[in-house]
Amino acid sequence: SWSGSGDTASENVWFPLREKLGATEFLGYDTESAEGVVTALVKDGKEVSSVKAGDTCAVIVNQTPFYGESGGQVGDTGTIAVENGKSTKGAVIQVSDTQKKLGDLFVHLGKVAEGTLRVGEHVHLAVDATRRDRVRANHSATHLLHEALRQVLGTHVAQKGSLVSPDRLRFDFSHTKPLSADEVKAVEDMAN
Numbered sequence: 001s002w003s004g005s006g007d008t009a010s011e012n013v014w015f016p017l018r019e020k021l022g023a024t025e026f027l028g029y030d031t032e033s034a035e036g037v038v039t040a041l042v043k044d045g046k047e048v049s050s051v052k053a054g055d056t057c058a059v060i061v062n063q064t065p066f067y068g069e070s071g072g073q074v075g076d077t078g079t080i081a082v083e084n085g086k087s088t089k090g091a092v093i094q095v096s097d098t099q100k101k102l103g104d105l106f107v108h109l110g111k112v113a114e115g116t117l118r119v120g121e122h123v124h125l126a127v128d129a130t131r132r133d134r135v136r137a138n139h140s141a142t143h144l145l146h147e148a149l150r151q152v153l154g155t156h157v158a159q160k161g162s163l164v165s166p167d168r169l170r171f172d173f174s175h176t177k178p179l180s181a182d183e184v185k186a187v188e189d190m191a192n
Helices: 006-011 014-021 129-153 181-191
Strands: 033-043 046-048 050-052 056-061 078-082 092-101 105-114 116-118 122-127 159-164 169-173
Touching: 014 033, 014 105, 033 050, 033 116, 056 092, 122 129, 129 159, 129 169, 129 181
Parallel strands: none
Antiparallel strands: 033 046, 033 056, 033 122, 050 116, 056 105, 078 092, 078 122, 092 105, 159 169
């Protein structure tokens, strides 16, 4: 009968939404901006029909160019804005993170900067392209680092985790002993 922590309980909102809405179509491999329709809004862990200026919320759209946090890579940031602005006077949401819930439901987390956003409205989604380029460069660097480690230390080296963000990367790997200074330099030189 234990329902878990408040965090766990608020996460339960995603199960019925995923069942009702299906998967979000990801467009981000081909574009950094797109049009979409708001299919759901979540505020304070509950589904709502609208959000207004000042509200912190989660926005689900039928399709998105925003990458959802996955595999150690951080989610995209950017803006979601009403296309026509007629009923909302130009609602704008500043997206501070994008997460994937239940594998393929992309959830845009952010704050309504202005106006009111309603379910069913047509919106323009725009990824912060400069930030994504920096994340993309660090993602590529993890692959280069992995190959350099395998060439210097041996093919037994396996990735055990990572963090890929706009300002840095972290690459966790298995190896039988600490790296020597010469090995570190050889890996750095090869990766660079």
